[in-house]
Amino acid sequence: MSSVEVPLSQSSNPNDTFDVHQPKPSATFSPSIWGDHFLSYASLEVDAELEQHVQELKEEVRSMLTTSPENVSQKWNLIDDIQHLGVSYHFGNEIEEILQKIHKSSYDLDDLYTAALLFRLLRQQGYNVSCDLFNKFKDGDGNFKESLVDDVALTFTMTNLESATFRLSPPLAKAVTHALNQPLRKGLPRVEARYHLSVYQELRESPNETLLTFAKLDFNRLQRVHQKELSEITRWWKDLDVPNKLPFARDRLVEVYFCWSMSVYFQPQYSFARRTSCKVTAVASIIDDLYEYDTDEQLKLFTEAIERWDVSAMDQLPEYMKVCYKALLDVYNEIHEKLLHDGKLYRIHHAREAMKKQVRAHFDEAKLFHQKHIPSLDEYMPLSLVTSGYPLLITTSFVGMEEATINSFDWLSTFPQAVKAASKICRLMDDIVDHKFEQEKEQFISAVNCYMKKYGVTEEEAIIELKRQVHNAWKDINEACLHPTAVPMPLLIRILNFARLMDVVYKCEDGYTNAKGVLKDLIVSTLVEPVAL
Known part of the structure; x- marks a missing residue:
């Protein structure tokens, strides 16, 4: 969520309070750029003939996975291609079985490319493979051998990769540049799949046409599922009439769906989870803007109403x-009805408590900000990790997942290291990009100026240190994803995807608030334009 500063009132006297019966002044957020575009997808229907063709291709690819190749490394390359092209979710059991067997066996790899590929495949599957795997490629001083400098698989050293682009073919140089700008581990699955679908044939001497055709058809098929979902949610959002009734808030429903719904879980079985997360996040975004924009007196009323969680509190x-x-009560009532039907009402309790905690933190943070001085870092960070929205959104993401148990929600309630790390990545990356654009505002507060105040350093020094903390937080997330895991891996992948979203959308700007920036092209490529067949 953004920490954009919004004027407290139009009055020339900053101590004046609002008339509770009067509408508030509009914030300066730009309007939505999407209009009614996604409403046009409401009538999308399943193409039975296409579905059958996709299933036939899927079984062909499955057969490739389960058939023993002449060279075992061919199987590893096939898994790599399947993952890059975005269809590994169809073959989770097969891939797990293959990699589990590899992990249990001994292997002596002679080339750096194969060693690096296997290392990555096993690590991202949660197997704690030792870096000692690469010792044989080092010289007596512990450096990689000079003979490897021209090997494009030397992904461990950014410097050599950057210099290697000048000696590579244009397609490969382009792929290396993409990987340097967006590491695979930190990339969003749908965005990376869309990119690799466009370059796959250029990068493979003998591309697997069956796999490529299947991946293209599957991407478009899944895109239609997402389009129809977004059409339904857009109708709900239009009925709220946010631009007119809540003019202080960001009108960013499509961006919400892309960022904190589809990017968190794109697979077909998570449709309820996506719709739930999208609505909760959209309302949470309104609340985020509300607490940055209103007076303590009015915010106290709203906070108390959330604590009561009763329609009579509206009075x-x-x-x-x-x-x-x-809108908030209606969304949670909708969730309640679905969970009641499924016999999983324990989840709604955790969902509501997460929202209450979020709102309490917003209120405490607002009071801190309205003191008109920069708080200490120790005051700011505990609150800002909660108001980042990630503890709430991660909890909400679990609500619609079959894999989430009572123990999973109990684990969340302890604010575990993985959730704390994702929240820190969100807060610090958001504050860093917002600080660049909002620091001229008198009351703007971020981790950057709080850190500058505490340690007496320059802005540049503060940002370097906070980026280092983001880097370390990624290590915490990666560690949490290694076996044995505290909760099922599908749940941890949700947390990983929340962190990935920040690296993609907030690396250079607040892509959520700045609707015409980086996010626009990402939405077009994943939710508007189908892959050319």
Whole structure:
């Protein structure tokens, strides 16, 4: 979520309070760029003939995976291609079985490319493979041998990769540049799949046409599922009439769906989870803007209403708050009905408590900000990790997942290291990019100026240190994904995807708030334009 500063009032006297019956001044957020575009997908229907063709291709690819090749490394390359092209979710059991057997066996690899590939495949599957695997490629001083400098698989050293681009073919140089800019581990699955579908044939001497055709058809098939979901959610959002009834808030429903729904889980079986997460996140975004924009007096009313969690609490709220509050209750009632039907009501308790904790933190943070001084880093960070929205959104993401048990939610309630790390990545990356654009505002507060105040360093020094903390937080997430894991791997992948989203959308700007920036092209490529066949 953004920490964009919004004026407290239009009055020339900053101590004036709002009339609770009057609408608030509009913030300066740009309007949505999507209009009614996604409503046009409401009538999409399943093409039975296409479905059959996709299933036939899928079984052909499955057969390739389960058939023993002449060279075992061919199987590893096939797994790599399947993952890059975005269809590994179809073959989870097969891939797991293959990699598990590899992990249990001994292997002596003679070339760096194969060693690096196997290392990555096993590590990203959760197997704690030792880096000693690469010792045979080092000289007596512990450096990689000079003979490997021209080997494009030397992904461990950014310097050599950057220099290697000048000696590579244009397609391969382009792929290396892409990998340097967006490491695979930190990339969003749908975005990376879309990219690799476009370059696969250029990068493979003998491309697997069956796999490529299957991956293209599957991407488009899944895109239609996402389009129809977004069409339904867009209708709900339009009924709320956010631009007119809540003009202080960002109108960013499509961006919400892309960032914190589809990018968190794109697979077909998570449709309810996506729709749930999208609606909760959209309302949470409104609340985020509300707490940055209103007075302590009015925010106290809203905070108390959230604590009561009862429709009668609306009576004490001004009209614009009633719209937000009712939308919140309606969304959670919808979730309640689904969980009641499925016999999983324990989840709604955790979902509500996460929202209450979020709102309490917003209120405490607002009071801190309205003191008109930069708080200490120790005051700011505990609150800002919660107001980043990630503890709430991660909890919400679990609500719609079959893999989540009572123990999974109990684990979440302890604010475990993985969740804390994802929240830190969110908060620090958001604050760093916002600080660059908002620091001229008198009351703007971020981790950057809090760190500068505590340690007496320059802005540049503060940002370098905070980026180092982001780097270390990634290590915590990666460690949490190694076996044995505290909760099932599908749940940890959700947390990983929340962190990935920040690396893709917030690396250079607040891509959520700046609707015409990097996010626009990503949405077009994944949710608008199908892959050419």
